[in-house]
Structures are given as C-alpha cells and as structure tokens.
Amino acid sequence: MSAAFRPCLHDPRTRQRGNTLLVVLVLLLVMTLLALASLRIGNLEERMTANLFDRGLAFQATEAALREGEALARSSSTPPAAGKCANGLCGKLQSVLSEQQITALFKETARTASPLDKNTLAVPKSDNVRYLVVHRGRAEAIHGCSSVLGASGGIKDPLCLVEAYQVEARYEATDRAAVTLRSVVHVPAPSSTSP
Secondary structure, three states: OOOOOOOOOOOOOOOOOOHHHHHHHHHHHHHHHHHHHHHHHHHHHHHHHHHHHHHHHHHHHHHHHHHHHHHHHHHOOOOOOOOOEEOOEEOOOOOOOOHHHHHHHHHHHOEEOOOOOOOOOOOOOHHHEEEEEEEEEEEEOOOOHHHOEOOOOOEOOOOOEEEEEEEEEEEOOOOOOOEEEEEEEEEEOOOOOOO
8 A cells, every 4th residue: 555545643534532422422411311300390290280189179078078067057956965975066065175185076076978979080088078066155146246135134136146166077088188177157046145
C-alpha cells in the first residue's frame, strides 16, 4: 500500500470518540426518568381520586343513617328512662361523658342503619354504618319563651318546650376512613310548666 492511500491518524473525520453516543444515552436516561415520574404521579392521582370517591359514598351512607336516627328521635312519643338504652335510643345520661365513654356506649348500643335502596355502587355495607340517639333533656325552643305566661298562668306558647335529642351516626371500617356526623333534634314536649 502506498503512503498516499493510508489514512492520517490526525484527521478529525477518522478519529471518532463516541460523544454523540454518550449524549444520546444521557437523553434516553432523562426521558426514561421523566416517563417513570409521570406514571408514578398518574398512579398517585388515581388512588387519590378513588379515596375521594369512597369517602363521598361513606359520607352519604352516614348522612342517611343520621336522618334515620333523627326520624327515630321524632317518632319517640316519650323519652326513654334516664340512663337506659335500647335499640339505638338512650335516655338522658347522668353525667357528661368523655369521648372514650361515648365510643364505648356507641359500640354497645348503637343501631345498625337500614340498607340503602338500589345499592349498585361501592356503597359501604350497612353493617359498618350505625347510629345512636341520646335524650339530652327538656329545653326551650327559643331562649326565654318559658317566661312568657298566658292568662291561665301556664306557658303561653305550647311549642316553647322541646325534648332535645343528640343523634350521632358513624361509618367505621377497618380499611377505610371513618366518618362521624352529629345533629341535635328538637321534638315538641308534652304540655308542662317547667323547662
């Protein structure tokens, strides 16, 4: 071979160092990391949406149980005896209970809510949705109304005195978030002269 046809070792066209390959590999790595991050974010958003959906269903089921408890309070003609509980309805408690005592009372005496009609979605099981109605005593519907007396000497407004009931509904499941709702229901009291 003659010297004219031998490639020159110093010619830049013949000495490639693989810089292009290195740049392409780095770009490929960056794109892979971005794709993995977007998949992870998508998965997280999907789980958050599912949890929000489940919480909404649990809230609706608990609210239905709360309304059922309120209907029970309105339908009771006379308050239960003080300190006695039966079938989700308790008489006036002797003292103010701590949160632990309320939870214990709830576990012992709460009533399971009725199943929801047409339960076609992933609505919580009715066994996990319970309510408790507690008589809180007699109270004035409007502050000071018992001091307004009629001609006969009794309270002028027959709807002044009410029986107050506290209704608490809970959704409790081991694998999902718990939902607790409370309300107070006033039921007109039988005619009486003292609050």
